[in-house]
Amino acid sequence: MSMWIAGIIVLLIKLAVVLVVLLLLASYLVWLERKFLARLQIRYGPNRAGKFGLLQPIADAVKLIAKEDTVPAEADRLIFLLAPAIVAGTALLMFGVVPFGSDITLWGQKIPLVISDINVGLLFVFALSSLEVYGVTLGGWASNSKFSLLGGIRGAAQMISYELALGLSLVPVVMYARSLSLVDIVNAQESYPFILVQPISFVIFFIAAIAESKRIPFDLPEAENELGAGYHMEYSGMRFGLFFLGEYVHMQVFGALLAVFFLGGWHGPLLPPWIWLLLKIIAISLVMIWIRGTLPRLRYDQLMAIGWKVLIPAALLNILITGAVLLI
Amino acid sequence: MNSVWEAITALAAGFALTFKHLFRKPITEQYPEFKRPLPARSRARIILTRDPDGAERCVACYLCSAACPVSCISMQSAEREDGRRYAAWFRINFARCIYCGLCEEACPTSAIQLTPDFENCRRDILTLVYEKEDLLVDHCGKDTQYNFYTYAGIVTGEGGKGTHVKEDEPVDVKSNMP
Numbered sequence: 001m002s003m004w005i006a007g008i009i010v011l012l013i014k015l016a017v018v019l020v021v022l023l024l025l026a027s028y029l030v031w032l033e034r035k036f037l038a039r040l041q042i043r044y045g046p047n048r049a050g051k052f053g054l055l056q057p058i059a060d061a062v063k064l065i066a067k068e069d070t071v072p073a074e075a076d077r078l079i080f081l082l083a084p085a086i087v088a089g090t091a092l093l094m095f096g097v098v099p100f101g102s103d104i105t106l107w108g109q110k111i112p113l114v115i116s117d118i119n120v121g122l123l124f125v126f127a128l129s130s131l132e133v134y135g136v137t138l139g140g141w142a143s144n145s146k147f148s149l150l151g152g153i154r155g156a157a158q159m160i161s162y163e164l165a166l167g168l169s170l171v172p173v174v175m176y177a178r179s180l181s182l183v184d185i186v187n188a189q190e191s192y193p194f195i196l197v198q199p200i201s202f203v204i205f206f207i208a209a210i211a212e213s214k215r216i217p218f219d220l221p222e223a224e225n226e227l228g229a230g231y232h233m234e235y236s237g238m239r240f241g242l243f244f245l246g247e248y249v250h251m252q253v254f255g256a257l258l259a260v261f262f263l264g265g266w267h268g269p270l271l272p273p274w275i276w277l278l279l280k281i282i283a284i285s286l287v288m289i290w291i292r293g294t295l296p297r298l299r300y301d302q303l304m305a306i307g308w309k310v311l312i313p314a315a316l317l318n319i320l321i322t323g324a325v326l327l328i
Numbered sequence: 329m330n331s332v333w334e335a336i337t338a339l340a341a342g343f344a345l346t347f348k349h350l351f352r353k354p355i356t357e358q359y360p361e362f363k364r365p366l367p368a369r370s371r372a373r374i375i376l377t378r379d380p381d382g383a384e385r386c387v388a389c390y391l392c393s394a395a396c397p398v399s400c401i402s403m404q405s406a407e408r409e410d411g412r413r414y415a416a417w418f419r420i421n422f423a424r425c426i427y428c429g430l431c432e433e434a435c436p437t438s439a440i441q442l443t444p445d446f447e448n449c450r451r452d453i454l455t456l457v458y459e460k461e462d463l464l465v466d467h468c469g470k471d472t473q474y475n476f477y478t479y480a481g482i483v484t485g486e487g488g489k490g491t492h493v494k495e496d497e498p499v500d501v502k503s504n505m506p
Contacts, residue, residue: 040346044354294346295339 006109014115022095025281026248027057032282033248033289040293067237075234076142083139084232084239087246090132094253097121099183101266101273113266113273114183121182122174125257126167129212133159135246136214136221140231151230154300155214155221161307162211162218168315169204172322173261186265193264200318202262204311209254211307213247215288217295220303251288255281368470371427372446374420376439376460377469381494384464385439385476388415392431392440400424401431401440410493411486412477418460423453437476441469 031046031053038045046053071080101113118124133156140152174180176197177188188194195202211218222230232243259265259280266273298306357364379385388405400423406416431440450456468474480490480498490497 039350039354042349042352042355044356044358047358290343290346294342 010109010111011115014113018095018100018115019092022092022249022252023245025252025278026245027061029248029251029285030060030244031057032285033292036286036289037293040290061241064238064241069237069239070234072144072234074144076144079138079142080234081239083135083142084235084242084246086135086138087132088135088242088249089246090128090135091246091249091253094125094128095249095256097124097182098253098256098260098277099186099265100277112183117181117183120180122170122180122185125182126163129166130159130163132246132250135243136231139235139243140221143231143234145234147227147229148231148233151221151223151227151233154223154227155231158211158214158218158220158303158307161304162208162311165204165307165311165315166208166212168312168319169201169208170261171315171319172198172201175319175322175326182260182265186260186267189264189267193262193267195262198262198318198322200314202258204315204318205261206258207306208311209258210288210291211303213250213254213288215247215251216292217298218303219297220300223297251285252281255284255288258284366444366446368444369442370444370446371429371432371442373422373443373448374425374427374431374458374463375441375443375465375469376418376463377441377465377467377471379437379475379477380468380473381475382466384414385437386415386418387413387437387439387476388418389413389436391434391436395430395434397428397430398424398426412493415460418463420458420463421456422448422458423456438469438471438474441471443469 034056035045035053046056049055049059071077096115097118099112099114099117103110103112105111136155136159137152140148140150140155143149173185173194176194177185179185179188214221220230221227222232224230227233232240235243256277259277263280266277268276268279271279376384376386388403390403390405393399393401393403400421401419402421403418404416405413407413427442429442432442435441448456477492477494478496480495481492483489484492486492
């Protein structure tokens, strides 16, 4: 019984730590994005609130919480109010299977540094990342606005197209690791990271991940200059903040997943494992911001063409070749 | 194959350019610390100027008030002992002013002028209503030479052309050829 209670307490502590780190990192990722993007565009970025604008995320959060929470007339009230929670919730839940260190031993107990080591962790990740689109589509639909609806529909179509490439690009990784558990996949990369043997998979997964987290050049669901703000156009205050938060947590989760599947997860010399994972997440985020600062938004047909005609065939071919290599 | 290579080099060029920008000094002018010198004719806070002799230029003709698209100028004309007009009171509601400059264009005496001073935010909107003493300045503004009354007007009961107080003789347009 006491073991059981201790287990619950340890789990709660892990949950709290991960949640706090994720949310803090998300808010400072916004700061990092604004700052880094500004430098890419020869600007300063936020530099008024605190040194280097470091208090800007806090000021933004205070502003968002203090703002009025409006629901448009004729909106589907319940769905409208719930949709942001789906986006933020699924994005946060996805981190539940990401390992951030090897097992540690405390008071004679082995504590795995992962919230939950599910043996089908990879499927869990895909299930949640598919569920996230419900938040986008339902939010767009419930807003009772043409532009929101267009954004929501685009979001759904984009997710369906890129989910396939995302899943197929990971099949070779599973073939190498011989497991769907993220812990096992990281452990399989002890000697070398999978990016060395699966560079094509890495590129496909990276592109699909950017599309999944709705970032430029794949930000059609929220394309500012066509749709206003797309699916979250009618949202205000912290509900808009939740969409925003979900997007940045999503960015982190995909950074973490890229690290786990291709860059060796928490493996790394000298520094503690969780710092390595954090560094990899931040490095991937910086590359994503660099891409945002360089590439323009794709046209809708181009987006679909890349997804269906380039990424999926390339991923399938990659699976074939990897299978052949593994057999021989 | 050629187009694929082209696409790759084009992408690489773009990424290289943004990466180079990372090490450039930002071109932002940081406003409260650095104030860009504005052109003399930029349009902001309105003033009432005086002529080179130091007298008020405004003759309270109401043209600015009539030209104003948002009706933010109001005044009351009055007459001095010598028969010349002036504004008994003159009021501009800057909370309503859109700084279009039409009053300046309409003014026959160059009295009302816009200045580049744009930092006129107030917490209390009522403090943005400027009276004549707030608007009147001690210089000629942009037009340093112009003195409305020195130009010969029309024949009136007071006298003929060029005989009014401090009025120049009328210009003979035939001798004014280049």
